[in-house]
Amino acid sequence: MGGVNPYIEQPDVIVPTTKYKMTFLPMKVTVEVDPEKFPYEHNGLPGSILDIALGNGVDIDHACGGVCACSTCHVVVKEGFDTLSESLDAEEDQLENAPGLKANSRLACQAVANGTQDVVVEVPEWNRNLVAEGHQ
């Protein structure tokens, strides 16, 4: 499953033009994000936090396949929050169902960083059942 949800508005996304780094906590996996490789995995928007995670061995739950129809891909963005694509109503509606919601929470499948700053993402404890293979 994956792709784009045709029933919701799609966010305006500024795709980065240069490489930047994304770090996933608590596993402390840092990956170099290369926009020329988008999409990595075809889950979530191309270049989204989910796309980058799955494409680099960091498993974030994504029950709906990355089409903004669940809240399982909830992450907390510790650094670089302002570089992310705008959160639309459909994402906000799903996020309301996410446990442990914070002001800097996002759905990983909908948030695309513009690459002007490195990004640090914390995967919530209840969503850490699968830690990065090959990065332990």
Ligand code: FES
């Ligand atoms: S995977 Fe379902 S909303 Fe992101």
